[in-house]
Amino acid sequence: MSDNPKSFHLSPEMHTYLLEHGTAPDAIAQGLIAATNELGGISIMQIAPEQGALMTMLTRLIGARRAIEVGTFTGYSALAIARGLPEDGQLICCDVSDEWAKIGIPFWEEAGVRDRIDLRIAPALETLQSIKEDGAFDLAFIDADKPNYANYVEELARLVRPGGLILVDNVLWMGAVIDREASDDNTLAIRAFNAKVAADDRFDCVMLPVSDGLTFLRVR
Ligand SMILES: C[S@@+](CC[C@H](N)C(=O)[O-])C[C@H]1O[C@@H](n2cnc3c(N)ncnc32)[C@H](O)[C@@H]1O
Numbered sequence: 001m002s003d004n005p006k007s008f009h010l011s012p013e014m015h016t017y018l019l020e021h022g023t024a025p026d027a028i029a030q031g032l033i034a035a036t037n038e039l040g041g042i043s044i045m046q047i048a049p050e051q052g053a054l055m056t057m058l059t060r061l062i063g064a065r066r067a068i069e070v071g072t073f074t075g076y077s078a079l080a081i082a083r084g085l086p087e088d089g090q091l092i093c094c095d096v097s098d099e100w101a102k103i104g105i106p107f108w109e110e111a112g113v114r115d116r117i118d119l120r121i122a123p124a125l126e127t128l129q130s131i132k133e134d135g136a137f138d139l140a141f142i143d144a145d146k147p148n149y150a151n152y153v154e155e156l157a158r159l160v161r162p163g164g165l166i167l168v169d170n171v172l173w174m175g176a177v178i179d180r181e182a183s184d185d186n187t188l189a190i191r192a193f194n195a196k197v198a199a200d201d202r203f204d205c206v207m208l209p210v211s212d213g214l215t216f217l218r219v220r
Contacts, residue, residue, distance in 0.1 A: 075104020
């Protein structure tokens with residue numbers, strides 16, 4: 001059964017079919033989903049399991065060793081990326097809330113990836129600006145405050161190596177990007193961001209209807 005609003009562009013039947021024909025979340029991932037659901041409605045912030053499976057696969061496919069995440073919440077996307085890294089890989093997680101991130105830590109431990117994750121609690125832009133290893137990262141994932149998306153991409157364009165990948169979440173914003181009536185700050189920020197990166201010749205840009213919309217930026 002699926003009525004996941006994050007996949008609003010698929011019928012519930014098609015979404016269920018899609019879920020039934022991909023690698024299912026294991027017991028650890030399901031445990032983290034259940035723990036996050038206990039938070040109530042805010043759990044909608046967690047990425048969908050099929051997106052997690054895709055991100056683990058992408059991390060492996062590009063042979064990522066070092067990654068950065070902007071927006072960790074309770075750690076599901078971090079778990080997905082960390083599981084795709086080699087044992088000596090590193091994922092820097094940026095979030096302002098350690099209260100939420102603490103929920104994920106036992107699950108990272110259970111999955112054996114805790115020592116790959118470097119959790120940094122601070123405004124993400126400050127964390128990114130403090131990292132001076134230009135070109136040292138293979139993969140990045142942006143899933144935090146929407147008005148800062150363009151600023152995050154500026155820093156990540158410096159930090160991610162040529163040929164590396166920046167993934168950007170919620171780029172369809174539940175369909176609001178094409179709703180002429182929608183003019184709230186987040187919608188305006190995402191629309192402007194989408195137009196900007198599509199025209200940015202530093203990247204190959206592909207937007208896919210995965211969950212709430214996922215943009216792939218391959219650094220040229
Ligand atoms: C959509 S949730 C991330 C969901 C997460 N990727 C997952 O799979 O569960 C967004 C997160 O961004 C964080 N956030 C919002 N503004 C931020 C900022 N300026 N710097 C760092 N983190 C921020 C929030 O605390 C929240 O945990």
